[in-house]
Amino acid sequence: MLDKEQLNQLYRFAISLTNNEDQSYDLLQSCVEKYLKVDASDIESPIAYLKRMIRNEFIDQTRKKRFYQDVDPDALDRISDENSLNELTIEDVFVQQSEVAALLGTMQAEERELLYLWAVEEYTIAEIAEIKQVPRGTLLSKIHRLKKRVQLQQDSDNVLNLRVKS
Amino acid sequence: MNNSNLKSIDGALKDHYASKSLSDKQLDYLIAMQEMALAPQASVETSVGPQQATEIDSKSGLSRFLPDFRGYRSAFYATACMLAVCLVVTFSLINQPTLSQRIMDEIAYNHKQDMPIEIESNSVDDVRKYLNKLSFPIISPSALVKANWQLLGGRYCSINGKLAAQLKIKNLENNNIYTLYQAASESGIEKSGATRLTGMIDGIDVSIWREKGLLLGLASSP
Numbered sequence: 001m002l003d004k005e006q007l008n009q010l011y012r013f014a015i016s017l018t019n020n021e022d023q024s025y026d027l028l029q030s031c032v033e034k035y036l037k038v039d040a041s042d043i044e045s046p047i048a049y050l051k052r053m054i055r056n057e058f059i060d061q062t063r064k065k066r067f068y069q070d071v072d073p074d075a076l077d078r079i080s081d082e083n084s085l086n087e088l089t090i091e092d093v094f095v096q097q098s099e100v101a102a103l104l105g106t107m108q109a110e111e112r113e114l115l116y117l118w119a120v121e122e123y124t125i126a127e128i129a130e131i132k133q134v135p136r137g138t139l140l141s142k143i144h145r146l147k148k149r150v151q152l153q154q155d156s157d158n159v160l161n162l163r164v165k166s
Numbered sequence: 167m168n169n170s171n172l173k174s175i176d177g178a179l180k181d182h183y184a185s186k187s188l189s190d191k192q193l194d195y196l197i198a199m200q201e202m203a204l205a206p207q208a209s210v211e212t213s214v215g216p217q218q219a220t221e222i223d224s225k226s227g228l229s230r231f232l233p234d235f236r237g238y239r240s241a242f243y244a245t246a247c248m249l250a251v252c253l254v255v256t257f258s259l260i261n262q263p264t265l266s267q268r269i270m271d272e273i274a275y276n277h278k279q280d281m282p283i284e285i286e287s288n289s290v291d292d293v294r295k296y297l298n299k300l301s302f303p304i305i306s307p308s309a310l311v312k313a314n315w316q317l318l319g320g321r322y323c324s325i326n327g328k329l330a331a332q333l334k335i336k337n338l339e340n341n342n343i344y345t346l347y348q349a350a351s352e353s354g355i356e357k358s359g360a361t362r363l364t365g366m367i368d369g370i371d372v373s374i375w376r377e378k379g380l381l382l383g384l385a386s387s388p
Contacts, residue, residue, distance in 0.1 A: 001200045004193050012183045025192055032196055036203035094172035100182040119179035150175065 002032070002046065010050055016116030017058045017109045031057055048131075055113070062109065090118075090143055093150050103153060111146055114139060266363050269326055269383065270374055274367035276323050276332060277345045277385035283319035283334050293320040297331050304331050304348050305378050314338055325349040325381070347383035351376055 002010070007028070014024035031053040035046070043049045095103060104112050117123045117131065125143070129136040188196070263271070285296040294304050297320060304320070306312065316336045323332035330349035337344060364373040374383040 001204065002196070004188075004197070007193060007196050008187050011188050012186050015183065015186050021186065025188065028188075029196065029199075032199065036200060090175055093175040095175050095178050096171045097173060097178050097181060098171075100178045104182070115175075115179055116183065119176035120183050 002050075006047060007032075009047065010054065012120065013051055013113075013116065014054050014058070016112045016120075017055065019104055019107075019109070019112060027054055027057055027061075058109070090147050090150075093147055095150060095153070099153065103150065106149070107146070111142060114142055115146065265326070266374065269381070270363065270365055270367055270372045272325055273345075273347050273374065273383040273385050274370040274372050276325075276347070277370050277372075277387070278368065281321060281323075281332070284321040286319040288317050290317060293317065293331075293333065296320070297322060300329060300331055300348075301350055302348070302380060304333070305380060307346070307377055307382055309375065309377065309382075310335070310346075310384075318343070323347065325383070342386060344384055344386045347381075347385070349381045349383075351379055351381045 010031075011024055011028050014027045015021060018024045018027060031050055035050055035053060040046065104115075107115075113132075114128060117128045118125065123131065125139050126136055129139050132139075285293055287293055287296075290304065290306055297304060299322070314337060316338055318334040318336055320331055320333040323330050325347060326349070328349060330347055333346040333348070335344050335346050336342070362373060362375040364371070366372070370385050370387060372383065372385045374381065376382070
């Protein structure tokens, strides 16, 4: 049975996808209901299982909005060098706490999830790539674009104007 | 932008998400939902307050009694609809008047119309010849003693949607006018097994019976 801490953990993960608290609760409730109906005896990690359920359910709900974004080929070209990919990090990016919510609002669901898994769940990029079943280079490309976006924010007074094409 | 307020993005994200939590009510509901699933027979009131239990009950509906109800909800509603339709059809069939009753109603109606006769004659042969579109020859019913009755004439009419004869006859004992009906025999009357059915319909005394393969009916006003 999931305790309060685990439920909150899943709720925050859902928020990273939806960026909406009500929608996150509905998503969580729906997935917990479904989880309770499956045979959980073979499930090693209920949290990981439920995260996949939440993610899949969210994708189903937002399929028309195109959850997956194509990777910008120009961005891939710019970071095609393997050494530069390995050195690419976002720890050196700094933001104001009061602007985090607005910054997340300018991001796509997949980008918010990536940041959440990395910053809050503290997965490495390689681990996230394994969890999400996507190539590591694709994630690094996204990080590159995110970093650029945040840097643009630092040069601007208006966070809501940060919707730029990388 | 004041750089003194800047913090690393991972720390800022941690703080941002740490500020997001489920409310106590939401947590109670999710935990109660799990407890119900793990022990369906247990009462919800044991884990949450009565008010919350009411909310849970209203949300889960039939799922409270049937945990997998959602899975075949459509089939359940479809079956319920079909059952309701069957009940309505059965009820209407049960309440539908029998063939004998419908024929007696129709005879009473025809009698009350008091339509004029098309051929005026005291002879059965004459009337029989005039009503030559009938699929049967009209007869002199044995149930009516010839000496007591006088044929006045006849006309076509309809009994149960089929062409029939309406004969106007006079009872010589009391001078009352009766209408006598003759139609091809209905299978429903044969199955009833009754030799003669009588009844009072809308103030008209009606009786029907079978004779020589025909359906006969007699109607009179009181």
